[in-house]
Amino acid sequence: MPMFFEKKQLVTPGELLAEGDYLAGENTYMEQNKIYASRIGLVDTDNKKVNVVALRAFYVPKMGDIIIGSVVEVGFNGWTVDIKSPYTALLRASDVLSRPFKPQNDELSQVLNAGDLIVAKIASYDRAHDPQLTVGEPGLGKITRGQILHVTPTKIPRIIGRKGSMISMIKQETGCQIILGLNGVILVTGKNLEDEELAITAIKKIEEESHTSGLTDRITQLLKESKGKVEENKIE
Amino acid sequence: MNEKAEKLIDKKGIRLDGRKADELRPLKLQVGVLSHADGSAYIEHGKNKILAAAFGPREMHPKHLSLPDRMVLRCRYHMAPFSVQERKSPAPSRREVELSKVIKECLEPALFLELYPRTGVDVFVEVLQADGGTRCASITAAALAIADAGVPMRDLVVACAAGKVDDTVVLDLYDAEDKLGAADVPVAYMPSLNAVTLLQMDGILTPEEFEKAMNMAMDGCKKIYEMQKEALKTKYMVVKEAEE
Numbered sequence: 001m002p003m004f005f006e007k008k009q010l011v012t013p014g015e016l017l018a019e020g021d022y023l024a025g026e027n028t029y030m031e032q033n034k035i036y037a038s039r040i041g042l043v044d045t046d047n048k049k050v051n052v053v054a055l056r057a058f059y060v061p062k063m064g065d066i067i068i069g070s071v072v073e074v075g076f077n078g079w080t081v082d083i084k085s086p087y088t089a090l091l092r093a094s095d096v097l098s099r100p101f102k103p104q105n106d107e108l109s110q111v112l113n114a115g116d117l118i119v120a121k122i123a124s125y126d127r128a129h130d131p132q133l134t135v136g137e138p139g140l141g142k143i144t145r146g147q148i149l150h151v152t153p154t155k156i157p158r159i160i161g162r163k164g165s166m167i168s169m170i171k172q173e174t175g176c177q178i179i180l181g182l183n184g185v186i187l188v189t190g191k192n193l194e195d196e197e198l199a200i201t202a203i204k205k206i207e208e209e210s211h212t213s214g215l216t217d218r219i220t221q222l223l224k225e226s227k228g229k230v231e232e233n234k235i236e
Numbered sequence: 237m238n239e240k241a242e243k244l245i246d247k248k249g250i251r252l253d254g255r256k257a258d259e260l261r262p263l264k265l266q267v268g269v270l271s272h273a274d275g276s277a278y279i280e281h282g283k284n285k286i287l288a289a290a291f292g293p294r295e296m297h298p299k300h301l302s303l304p305d306r307m308v309l310r311c312r313y314h315m316a317p318f319s320v321q322e323r324k325s326p327a328p329s330r331r332e333v334e335l336s337k338v339i340k341e342c343l344e345p346a347l348f349l350e351l352y353p354r355t356g357v358d359v360f361v362e363v364l365q366a367d368g369g370t371r372c373a374s375i376t377a378a379a380l381a382i383a384d385a386g387v388p389m390r391d392l393v394v395a396c397a398a399g400k401v402d403d404t405v406v407l408d409l410y411d412a413e414d415k416l417g418a419a420d421v422p423v424a425y426m427p428s429l430n431a432v433t434l435l436q437m438d439g440i441l442t443p444e445e446f447e448k449a450m451n452m453a454m455d456g457c458k459k460i461y462e463m464q465k466e467a468l469k470t471k472y473m474v475v476k477e478a479e480e
Contacts, residue, residue, distance in 0.1 A: 010472060012465045013346075013383050014391025014428040027388065029348075036428060038348070038388040040468055055472055056275070056386035058293065060352075086293040086355040127353050128304070152386070211472060 007044060010211070011037040017050050025051035041154075042211055055211060059085040059153040059183035061122050061131040066140075068148070068181030069133070071116045074109045077101060081118065081133060084150070084183045091120065091133040098136065117143040119179055119187065139179075146177075146189030147196050151207040153184035158210040159203055166206065166216060173223040174199040198226050244413055245402045251413070253282075257406045260396070260456055265376075265467035267384050273360075275385025277467070279377040282410055283367035288377035290385040293355035301356070306349040308356040311340040313374055315363040335371050342375055342424040342434035343382065346389045357387055368411035369397050375424050375434070380464055384471070391426035392464050393433055396456035398423070398449035400441055405448045407456050421446070423453040427461045 003018045005011065017028060017035045024030040027039040028050055037043065041054040059067075061083070069081040069089060078092040093101040093108055112118065118133075119140050125131035135141045151159070159180060160167050171178055176190035176199040186203060190196040202219055209215055245251050255261070261282030270276035273289035296302035313335040317326050328336075339361065347357070359381060361374045372395035379393040399409045401417035414420055419439025425432050432454075441449060 010469050012392065012468045013389035014426065015465075016428060029388075029390065031390075031429070036390070038390065039386060040383060040472070054386060056384065058274075058386055086295065086352055088295060 003045070003050075005043045008042050008211075008213075010040070011043050011052060012040050013038055017043055017052075021048065023049040025049040027052035027054045027057070053158075053211075054152075054154045056152055057154045059083065061085055061087060061089070061125040062182075063122055063125055065122045065182040066119065066179075067122060067133075067183040068117060068119055068143070068179065068185035068187055069183070071112050071114050071118065074112070074114060076103065077108075079108070079112055081120070083131070083133075084153075084185055085131075087125075087130050089120075089122070089131040089133045091118070091135065095123075095134050095136055112142060117148065117187075119143060119181070143187060146187050147200060149186050149188070149200055149203065151184050151186060151203065153182065155207050155210045156180055156182055156184065158215075159186075159206050161216065166219065169216075169220065170199055170202050170223065173220075173227060174202070178203075198223065201226070243402065244416060245404055245406075249404070251401070251406065253410060255408075257404055258452060258455075260408045260459060261410065263460060263463055265380065265463050267380055267467050267471045273381070273385070275381045275383065275387075277377045277380035277384060279373050279380075281369065281373040281376070282408075283365060284363070284370055284373045285365040286370065286373050286377050287362045287364060288374065288381040289360045289362075290357065290378070290381035290387070291359075292357035292385065293352045293387065294357075296354070296356035302354045305353050307347070307352045307354075309340055309344055309347060309349070309359070310356060311336045311343070311359045311361065311378065313339055313361045313363070313371075315366060315370075319363045319366045335374070338371060338434065338436070339375055339378055342395070343378060343393055345431065345433045346379065346391055346393045346426060347382070348388050348390070351388065357382065357385075366411070368409055368414040369422070371395070372397050372422050372424070376460055376464060380468060383468055391428045391431075392461065392468075393424055393426055394457045394461045394464055395422060395424035395434065396453050396460055397421060398453035398456065400439065400445060400449065405445055405452060407452045419445075419449070421449045421453060423450065423457065425454055425457040425461075427458050 015037045037052045039054040041052040069083040071079045072082045073080040081089040083089045120133040123132045123134040174195045179187040188199045264280040266278045269278045275290040277288045375395035399420040401413045419441045424434030
Protein backbone atom coordinates (compact mmCIF):
# COMPACT_ATOMS: atom_id res chain seq x y z
CA MET A 1 0.00 0.00 0.00
CA PRO A 2 2.34 2.69 -1.11
CA MET A 3 1.80 6.41 -0.83
CA PHE A 4 3.38 8.62 -3.40
CA PHE A 5 3.60 11.97 -1.65
CA GLU A 6 5.02 13.83 1.28
CA LYS A 7 2.74 15.70 3.65
CA LYS A 8 1.72 19.16 2.43
CA GLN A 9 3.15 18.49 -1.00
CA LEU A 10 1.74 20.55 -3.86
CA VAL A 11 -0.06 18.30 -6.34
CA THR A 12 -1.79 18.85 -9.68
CA PRO A 13 -4.89 17.15 -11.13
CA GLY A 14 -4.15 13.60 -12.20
CA GLU A 15 -1.23 13.08 -9.86
CA LEU A 16 -1.13 9.57 -8.40
CA LEU A 17 -1.39 9.87 -4.61
CA ALA A 18 -1.81 6.39 -3.20
CA GLU A 19 -2.49 2.82 -4.13
CA GLY A 20 -4.35 0.12 -2.29
CA ASP A 21 -6.08 0.29 1.04
CA TYR A 22 -6.86 4.02 1.18
CA LEU A 23 -10.00 6.11 0.92
CA ALA A 24 -10.44 8.94 -1.54
CA GLY A 25 -11.19 12.12 0.44
CA GLU A 26 -11.74 15.68 -0.71
CA ASN A 27 -10.62 16.67 -4.18
CA THR A 28 -9.42 13.17 -5.00
CA TYR A 29 -10.93 10.25 -6.83
CA MET A 30 -10.37 6.54 -7.03
CA GLU A 31 -9.93 4.53 -10.16
CA GLN A 32 -8.78 0.91 -10.30
CA ASN A 33 -7.80 1.03 -6.63
CA LYS A 34 -5.55 4.01 -7.18
CA ILE A 35 -6.16 7.46 -5.74
CA TYR A 36 -5.50 10.53 -7.86
CA ALA A 37 -5.80 14.26 -7.16
CA SER A 38 -8.52 16.11 -8.99
CA ARG A 39 -7.54 19.70 -8.12
CA ILE A 40 -4.37 21.63 -7.55
CA GLY A 41 -3.69 21.69 -3.82
CA LEU A 42 -1.83 20.29 -0.84
CA VAL A 43 -2.15 16.60 0.08
CA ASP A 44 -2.69 15.30 3.54
CA THR A 45 -3.81 12.07 5.16
CA ASP A 46 -6.38 11.53 7.83
CA ASN A 47 -5.98 7.89 8.93
CA LYS A 48 -6.72 6.00 5.71
CA LYS A 49 -8.26 8.98 3.97
CA VAL A 50 -6.28 10.98 1.45
CA ASN A 51 -7.37 14.61 1.18
CA VAL A 52 -6.27 17.44 -1.07
CA VAL A 53 -6.78 20.94 0.29
CA ALA A 54 -7.54 22.79 -2.93
CA LEU A 55 -5.85 26.08 -3.67
CA ARG A 56 -8.55 27.01 -6.12
CA ALA A 57 -12.17 25.88 -6.02
CA PHE A 58 -15.73 27.13 -6.11
CA TYR A 59 -18.51 26.84 -3.57
CA VAL A 60 -20.90 23.90 -3.76
CA PRO A 61 -23.96 24.41 -1.50
CA LYS A 62 -24.38 22.12 1.49
CA MET A 63 -27.35 21.92 3.81
CA GLY A 64 -26.78 23.91 7.00
CA ASP A 65 -23.96 26.12 5.68
CA ILE A 66 -23.96 29.78 6.69
CA ILE A 67 -23.33 31.89 3.59
CA ILE A 68 -23.36 35.53 2.54
CA GLY A 69 -25.19 36.37 -0.67
CA SER A 70 -26.50 39.34 -2.57
CA VAL A 71 -30.07 39.71 -3.83
CA VAL A 72 -30.12 39.82 -7.62
CA GLU A 73 -33.82 39.78 -8.31
CA VAL A 74 -37.09 40.41 -6.51
CA GLY A 75 -39.59 37.82 -7.69
CA PHE A 76 -43.28 37.21 -7.15
CA ASN A 77 -42.99 35.27 -3.93
CA GLY A 78 -39.34 35.53 -3.01
CA TRP A 79 -35.87 36.60 -4.04
CA THR A 80 -33.10 35.12 -6.13
CA VAL A 81 -29.76 35.37 -4.35
CA ASP A 82 -26.28 35.17 -5.82
CA ILE A 83 -24.22 33.01 -3.47
CA LYS A 84 -20.98 32.88 -5.50
CA SER A 85 -21.64 29.31 -6.54
CA PRO A 86 -22.54 27.57 -9.81
CA TYR A 87 -26.13 27.68 -8.60
CA THR A 88 -28.22 30.72 -7.60
CA ALA A 89 -30.21 30.39 -4.41
CA LEU A 90 -33.86 31.13 -3.66
CA LEU A 91 -35.18 32.86 -0.57
CA ARG A 92 -38.91 32.52 -0.03
CA ALA A 93 -40.95 35.53 1.10
CA SER A 94 -42.82 33.53 3.73
CA ASP A 95 -39.50 32.67 5.34
CA VAL A 96 -38.52 36.31 5.79
CA LEU A 97 -41.90 37.72 6.78
CA SER A 98 -42.54 34.98 9.38
CA ARG A 99 -46.23 35.08 8.54
CA PRO A 100 -48.23 33.94 5.51
CA PHE A 101 -47.24 35.97 2.50
CA LYS A 102 -49.99 37.81 0.63
CA PRO A 103 -48.93 39.44 -2.64
CA GLN A 104 -51.61 42.11 -2.32
CA ASN A 105 -50.42 43.32 1.11
CA ASP A 106 -46.65 42.98 0.98
CA GLU A 107 -44.26 44.77 -1.33
CA LEU A 108 -41.23 42.49 -1.41
CA SER A 109 -38.77 45.10 -2.61
CA GLN A 110 -39.36 47.06 0.61
CA VAL A 111 -38.15 44.13 2.66
CA LEU A 112 -35.13 43.22 0.54
CA ASN A 113 -34.19 44.92 -2.69
CA ALA A 114 -31.83 43.95 -5.49
CA GLY A 115 -28.28 44.60 -4.34
CA ASP A 116 -28.96 43.98 -0.64
CA LEU A 117 -26.59 41.62 1.12
CA ILE A 118 -27.84 38.92 3.43
CA VAL A 119 -26.41 36.38 5.83
CA ALA A 120 -28.38 33.18 5.34
CA LYS A 121 -28.36 29.45 5.90
CA ILE A 122 -28.79 26.82 3.20
CA ALA A 123 -32.13 25.20 4.05
CA SER A 124 -32.17 22.59 1.31
CA TYR A 125 -30.20 21.60 -1.74
CA ASP A 126 -29.93 18.63 -4.06
CA ARG A 127 -28.76 17.87 -7.58
CA ALA A 128 -32.11 18.56 -9.17
CA HIS A 129 -33.06 21.78 -7.38
CA ASP A 130 -31.47 25.12 -6.73
CA PRO A 131 -30.56 25.75 -3.07
CA GLN A 132 -33.17 27.30 -0.81
CA LEU A 133 -32.12 29.76 1.86
CA THR A 134 -33.50 30.61 5.26
CA VAL A 135 -32.96 33.64 7.47
CA GLY A 136 -35.18 32.55 10.32
CA GLU A 137 -32.46 32.15 12.91
CA PRO A 138 -30.64 34.60 15.18
CA GLY A 139 -27.67 36.26 13.48
CA LEU A 140 -29.10 35.80 10.00
CA GLY A 141 -30.70 38.44 7.80
CA LYS A 142 -29.93 41.67 6.00
CA ILE A 143 -26.49 43.20 6.38
CA THR A 144 -26.67 46.87 7.32
CA ARG A 145 -23.04 47.83 7.85
CA GLY A 146 -19.49 46.58 7.50
CA GLN A 147 -17.23 45.58 4.63
CA ILE A 148 -17.33 42.59 2.33
CA LEU A 149 -14.42 40.68 0.89
CA HIS A 150 -14.15 37.59 -1.27
CA VAL A 151 -11.77 34.66 -0.87
CA THR A 152 -11.53 31.20 -2.43
CA PRO A 153 -14.06 29.08 -0.47
CA THR A 154 -11.56 26.34 0.34
CA LYS A 155 -9.49 28.85 2.32
CA ILE A 156 -12.23 29.52 4.85
CA PRO A 157 -11.06 26.65 7.13
CA ARG A 158 -7.54 28.12 7.04
CA ILE A 159 -8.89 31.53 8.08
CA ILE A 160 -10.78 29.87 10.93
CA GLY A 161 -7.62 28.08 12.01
CA ARG A 162 -7.25 25.12 14.31
CA LYS A 163 -10.29 25.19 16.62
CA GLY A 164 -10.93 28.78 15.55
CA SER A 165 -7.52 30.02 16.73
CA MET A 166 -6.78 32.22 13.72
CA ILE A 167 -10.15 33.95 13.46
CA SER A 168 -10.53 34.53 17.21
CA MET A 169 -7.06 36.09 17.24
CA ILE A 170 -7.98 38.50 14.42
CA LYS A 171 -11.25 39.33 16.16
CA GLN A 172 -9.44 39.98 19.41
CA GLU A 173 -6.63 42.07 17.97
CA THR A 174 -8.83 44.24 15.75
CA GLY A 175 -12.02 44.33 17.81
CA CYS A 176 -14.00 43.55 14.68
CA GLN A 177 -16.97 41.29 14.28
CA ILE A 178 -16.28 38.85 11.46
CA ILE A 179 -18.80 36.59 9.76
CA LEU A 180 -17.29 33.95 7.51
CA GLY A 181 -19.64 32.84 4.76
CA LEU A 182 -18.69 29.31 3.73
CA ASN A 183 -19.13 30.42 0.12
CA GLY A 184 -15.99 32.54 0.44
CA VAL A 185 -17.67 35.85 1.24
CA ILE A 186 -16.58 37.51 4.47
CA LEU A 187 -18.26 40.31 6.38
CA VAL A 188 -16.12 42.50 8.61
CA THR A 189 -17.78 44.99 10.94
CA GLY A 190 -15.68 47.11 13.28
CA LYS A 191 -15.95 50.25 15.35
CA ASN A 192 -13.99 52.27 12.83
CA LEU A 193 -12.55 52.02 9.34
CA GLU A 194 -8.93 51.40 10.45
CA ASP A 195 -9.89 48.31 12.42
CA GLU A 196 -11.84 46.93 9.48
CA GLU A 197 -9.00 47.64 7.05
CA LEU A 198 -6.54 45.87 9.34
CA ALA A 199 -8.74 42.79 9.63
CA ILE A 200 -9.15 42.72 5.84
CA THR A 201 -5.41 42.99 5.25
CA ALA A 202 -4.84 40.10 7.62
CA ILE A 203 -7.48 37.91 5.94
CA LYS A 204 -6.14 38.69 2.47
CA LYS A 205 -2.66 37.75 3.63
CA ILE A 206 -3.96 34.42 4.91
CA GLU A 207 -5.67 33.74 1.60
CA GLU A 208 -2.57 34.49 -0.43
CA GLU A 209 -0.19 32.53 1.76
CA SER A 210 -2.51 29.79 3.01
CA HIS A 211 -0.20 27.07 1.71
CA THR A 212 2.92 28.30 3.50
CA SER A 213 4.04 27.31 6.98
CA GLY A 214 4.38 29.54 10.05
CA LEU A 215 1.51 31.69 8.91
CA THR A 216 -0.13 32.23 12.33
CA ASP A 217 3.05 33.81 13.68
CA ARG A 218 3.33 36.16 10.71
CA ILE A 219 -0.30 37.24 11.05
CA THR A 220 0.12 37.88 14.79
CA GLN A 221 3.18 39.96 14.00
CA LEU A 222 1.35 41.89 11.28
CA LEU A 223 -1.57 42.67 13.55
CA LYS A 224 0.58 43.70 16.53
CA GLU A 225 2.81 45.91 14.36
CA SER A 226 0.04 47.79 12.61
CA LYS A 227 -1.85 48.18 15.85
CA GLY A 228 1.22 49.70 17.45
CA LYS A 229 1.43 52.20 14.58
CA VAL A 230 -2.19 53.24 14.98
CA GLU A 231 -1.71 53.84 18.70
CA GLU A 232 1.47 55.85 18.11
CA ASN A 233 -0.45 58.12 15.79
CA LYS A 234 -3.15 58.62 18.37
CA ILE A 235 -0.64 59.69 21.05
CA GLU A 236 0.98 62.19 18.71
CA MET B 237 9.33 25.79 -56.12
CA ASN B 238 12.99 25.98 -55.21
CA GLU B 239 14.93 22.90 -54.33
CA LYS B 240 15.27 23.75 -50.66
CA ALA B 241 11.56 23.69 -49.98
CA GLU B 242 11.18 20.28 -51.57
CA LYS B 243 13.63 18.74 -49.15
CA LEU B 244 12.23 19.14 -45.66
CA ILE B 245 14.87 16.95 -44.00
CA ASP B 246 18.60 17.01 -44.88
CA LYS B 247 20.95 14.02 -45.15
CA LYS B 248 21.88 14.20 -41.47
CA GLY B 249 18.22 13.97 -40.50
CA ILE B 250 17.98 17.62 -39.47
CA ARG B 251 14.72 19.38 -40.28
CA LEU B 252 14.34 22.81 -41.86
CA ASP B 253 14.04 24.54 -38.51
CA GLY B 254 17.09 22.73 -37.15
CA ARG B 255 15.36 20.06 -35.11
CA LYS B 256 15.95 16.31 -35.04
CA ALA B 257 13.09 13.99 -36.00
CA ASP B 258 11.99 13.32 -32.41
CA GLU B 259 12.54 16.79 -31.03
CA LEU B 260 9.84 19.16 -29.76
CA ARG B 261 9.75 22.86 -30.49
CA PRO B 262 10.68 25.09 -27.54
CA LEU B 263 7.73 25.48 -25.16
CA LYS B 264 6.75 28.14 -22.69
CA LEU B 265 3.70 27.75 -20.45
CA GLN B 266 2.21 30.25 -18.05
CA VAL B 267 -0.85 29.98 -15.81
CA GLY B 268 -3.11 32.68 -14.39
CA VAL B 269 -2.35 35.41 -16.92
CA LEU B 270 -5.86 36.92 -17.13
CA SER B 271 -7.45 38.46 -14.06
CA HIS B 272 -11.07 38.56 -15.24
CA ALA B 273 -11.22 34.86 -16.12
CA ASP B 274 -11.70 32.18 -13.45
CA GLY B 275 -8.72 30.38 -14.92
CA SER B 276 -6.32 31.15 -17.73
CA ALA B 277 -3.19 29.94 -19.45
CA TYR B 278 -0.78 31.11 -22.11
CA ILE B 279 1.30 28.86 -24.31
CA GLU B 280 4.16 29.53 -26.68
CA HIS B 281 4.76 26.38 -28.68
CA GLY B 282 7.45 27.20 -31.21
CA LYS B 283 6.03 30.21 -33.01
CA ASN B 284 2.46 29.48 -31.86
CA LYS B 285 1.15 31.97 -29.32
CA ILE B 286 -2.15 31.01 -27.74
CA LEU B 287 -4.24 32.33 -24.86
CA ALA B 288 -6.89 30.23 -23.14
CA ALA B 289 -9.48 31.42 -20.61
CA ALA B 290 -11.90 29.29 -18.60
CA PHE B 291 -15.06 30.36 -16.79
CA GLY B 292 -17.26 28.43 -14.45
CA PRO B 293 -18.89 26.17 -13.59
CA ARG B 294 -21.66 28.75 -13.74
CA GLU B 295 -25.28 28.96 -14.69
CA MET B 296 -25.75 28.32 -18.39
CA HIS B 297 -26.82 31.15 -20.65
CA PRO B 298 -29.00 30.63 -22.61
CA LYS B 299 -30.62 28.47 -19.97
CA HIS B 300 -32.20 25.95 -22.36
CA LEU B 301 -28.74 24.64 -23.27
CA SER B 302 -28.13 23.35 -19.75
CA LEU B 303 -28.63 19.65 -19.09
CA PRO B 304 -30.53 18.29 -16.08
CA ASP B 305 -28.06 15.50 -15.37
CA ARG B 306 -24.64 16.95 -16.13
CA MET B 307 -22.45 19.93 -16.73
CA VAL B 308 -21.99 21.32 -20.22
CA LEU B 309 -18.56 22.17 -21.57
CA ARG B 310 -18.46 24.81 -24.28
CA CYS B 311 -15.33 25.68 -26.23
CA ARG B 312 -14.63 28.46 -28.65
CA TYR B 313 -11.49 28.24 -30.72
CA HIS B 314 -10.77 31.46 -32.52
CA MET B 315 -7.90 32.78 -34.58
CA ALA B 316 -7.10 36.47 -34.37
CA PRO B 317 -7.12 38.33 -37.72
CA PHE B 318 -3.38 38.95 -37.28
CA SER B 319 -2.50 35.37 -36.37
CA VAL B 320 -1.57 34.38 -39.92
CA GLN B 321 0.27 36.06 -42.80
CA GLU B 322 -2.82 36.96 -44.80
CA ARG B 323 -5.54 38.62 -42.72
CA LYS B 324 -7.96 36.04 -41.45
CA SER B 325 -11.58 37.11 -41.28
CA PRO B 326 -12.58 37.26 -37.60
CA ALA B 327 -15.86 35.46 -38.33
CA PRO B 328 -15.73 31.81 -37.25
CA SER B 329 -14.73 29.68 -40.24
CA ARG B 330 -15.72 26.09 -40.91
CA ARG B 331 -12.30 25.01 -39.61
CA GLU B 332 -12.67 26.98 -36.36
CA VAL B 333 -16.12 25.55 -35.67
CA GLU B 334 -14.73 22.06 -36.16
CA LEU B 335 -11.70 22.68 -33.96
CA SER B 336 -13.96 24.09 -31.22
CA LYS B 337 -15.87 20.83 -31.27
CA VAL B 338 -12.71 18.73 -31.35
CA ILE B 339 -11.23 20.59 -28.37
CA LYS B 340 -14.48 20.29 -26.43
CA GLU B 341 -14.71 16.56 -27.04
CA CYS B 342 -11.15 15.82 -26.07
CA LEU B 343 -11.42 17.78 -22.81
CA GLU B 344 -14.75 16.29 -21.74
CA PRO B 345 -13.35 12.90 -20.58
CA ALA B 346 -11.08 14.77 -18.16
CA LEU B 347 -13.94 16.47 -16.35
CA PHE B 348 -16.41 15.11 -13.81
CA LEU B 349 -19.39 16.30 -15.82
CA GLU B 350 -21.95 14.46 -13.73
CA LEU B 351 -20.93 16.24 -10.51
CA TYR B 352 -22.40 19.64 -11.32
CA PRO B 353 -25.66 19.21 -13.23
CA ARG B 354 -27.37 22.21 -14.86
CA THR B 355 -24.17 24.23 -15.04
CA GLY B 356 -21.75 25.15 -17.77
CA VAL B 357 -18.01 25.65 -18.18
CA ASP B 358 -16.85 27.95 -20.94
CA VAL B 359 -13.40 27.79 -22.47
CA PHE B 360 -12.17 30.43 -24.87
CA VAL B 361 -9.08 29.76 -26.93
CA GLU B 362 -7.61 32.68 -28.81
CA VAL B 363 -4.80 32.02 -31.27
CA LEU B 364 -2.61 35.13 -31.42
CA GLN B 365 -0.02 33.67 -33.74
CA ALA B 366 -0.26 30.40 -35.63
CA ASP B 367 2.53 28.20 -36.94
CA GLY B 368 1.11 24.70 -37.31
CA GLY B 369 -0.18 22.42 -34.58
CA THR B 370 -2.43 25.03 -32.99
CA ARG B 371 -5.05 22.46 -32.10
CA CYS B 372 -2.57 20.59 -29.94
CA ALA B 373 -1.21 23.71 -28.29
CA SER B 374 -4.79 24.92 -27.72
CA ILE B 375 -5.74 21.69 -25.95
CA THR B 376 -2.68 21.88 -23.72
CA ALA B 377 -3.48 25.50 -22.79
CA ALA B 378 -7.23 24.93 -22.39
CA ALA B 379 -6.65 22.04 -19.96
CA LEU B 380 -4.39 24.26 -17.88
CA ALA B 381 -6.97 27.06 -17.85
CA ILE B 382 -9.68 24.67 -16.63
CA ALA B 383 -7.41 23.31 -13.90
CA ASP B 384 -6.54 26.87 -12.89
CA ALA B 385 -10.25 27.71 -12.61
CA GLY B 386 -10.53 25.04 -9.89
CA VAL B 387 -12.74 22.67 -11.87
CA PRO B 388 -12.07 19.09 -10.72
CA MET B 389 -10.27 17.04 -13.37
CA ARG B 390 -9.31 13.40 -13.75
CA ASP B 391 -6.03 14.46 -15.32
CA LEU B 392 -4.55 17.29 -17.32
CA VAL B 393 -5.05 16.76 -21.03
CA VAL B 394 -1.98 17.27 -23.13
CA ALA B 395 -1.70 17.13 -26.90
CA CYS B 396 1.08 16.76 -29.41
CA ALA B 397 1.28 15.84 -33.07
CA ALA B 398 3.50 13.51 -35.05
CA GLY B 399 3.56 13.04 -38.79
CA LYS B 400 5.40 11.99 -41.88
CA VAL B 401 7.72 14.32 -43.74
CA ASP B 402 9.92 13.14 -46.63
CA ASP B 403 9.27 9.47 -45.71
CA THR B 404 10.43 10.03 -42.15
CA VAL B 405 8.18 9.96 -39.10
CA VAL B 406 8.74 13.16 -37.15
CA LEU B 407 7.42 14.77 -33.97
CA ASP B 408 5.62 18.10 -33.58
CA LEU B 409 5.12 19.39 -37.12
CA TYR B 410 5.30 23.11 -37.77
CA ASP B 411 3.47 25.02 -40.50
CA ALA B 412 5.68 24.17 -43.51
CA GLU B 413 5.94 20.49 -42.61
CA ASP B 414 2.22 20.34 -42.01
CA LYS B 415 1.45 21.79 -45.43
CA LEU B 416 4.15 20.03 -47.50
CA GLY B 417 4.45 16.84 -45.46
CA ALA B 418 2.68 13.55 -46.14
CA ALA B 419 0.70 13.04 -42.93
CA ASP B 420 -0.21 14.62 -39.60
CA VAL B 421 -1.40 12.73 -36.51
CA PRO B 422 -2.53 14.91 -33.60
CA VAL B 423 -2.91 13.02 -30.32
CA ALA B 424 -4.43 14.27 -27.06
CA TYR B 425 -3.57 12.19 -24.06
CA MET B 426 -4.08 11.93 -20.31
CA PRO B 427 -0.71 10.58 -19.15
CA SER B 428 -1.56 9.51 -15.58
CA LEU B 429 -4.51 7.46 -16.77
CA ASN B 430 -2.81 6.41 -19.99
CA ALA B 431 -5.90 7.37 -21.97
CA VAL B 432 -6.07 8.90 -25.44
CA THR B 433 -8.85 11.49 -25.81
CA LEU B 434 -8.19 12.69 -29.34
CA LEU B 435 -6.73 10.92 -32.31
CA GLN B 436 -6.90 12.30 -35.81
CA MET B 437 -5.01 11.54 -38.98
CA ASP B 438 -4.62 13.69 -42.03
CA GLY B 439 -2.74 11.95 -44.87
CA ILE B 440 -1.68 8.37 -45.50
CA LEU B 441 0.50 6.19 -43.29
CA THR B 442 1.26 2.49 -43.30
CA PRO B 443 0.22 0.66 -40.10
CA GLU B 444 3.88 0.52 -39.03
CA GLU B 445 4.40 4.21 -39.62
CA PHE B 446 1.17 4.99 -37.79
CA GLU B 447 2.27 3.04 -34.75
CA LYS B 448 5.60 4.81 -34.75
CA ALA B 449 3.95 8.22 -35.09
CA MET B 450 1.47 7.41 -32.33
CA ASN B 451 4.20 6.35 -29.89
CA MET B 452 6.29 9.36 -30.80
CA ALA B 453 3.35 11.71 -30.20
CA MET B 454 2.61 10.07 -26.86
CA ASP B 455 6.23 10.46 -25.76
CA GLY B 456 6.03 14.11 -26.79
CA CYS B 457 2.85 14.48 -24.74
CA LYS B 458 4.59 13.11 -21.67
CA LYS B 459 7.35 15.68 -22.00
CA ILE B 460 4.83 18.52 -22.35
CA TYR B 461 2.84 17.11 -19.40
CA GLU B 462 5.81 17.65 -17.10
CA MET B 463 6.03 21.28 -18.22
CA GLN B 464 2.27 21.65 -17.78
CA LYS B 465 2.44 20.45 -14.17
CA GLU B 466 5.40 22.70 -13.53
CA ALA B 467 3.55 25.74 -14.91
CA LEU B 468 0.53 25.06 -12.71
CA LYS B 469 2.69 24.69 -9.62
CA THR B 470 4.79 27.75 -10.42
CA LYS B 471 1.82 30.06 -9.90
CA TYR B 472 1.66 29.05 -6.24
CA MET B 473 5.37 28.47 -5.70
CA VAL B 474 6.11 32.13 -6.39
CA VAL B 475 4.09 33.18 -3.32
CA LYS B 476 5.67 30.49 -1.20
CA GLU B 477 9.22 31.44 -2.06
CA ALA B 478 8.59 35.12 -1.47
CA GLU B 479 7.53 34.28 2.08
CA GLU B 480 10.09 31.73 3.15
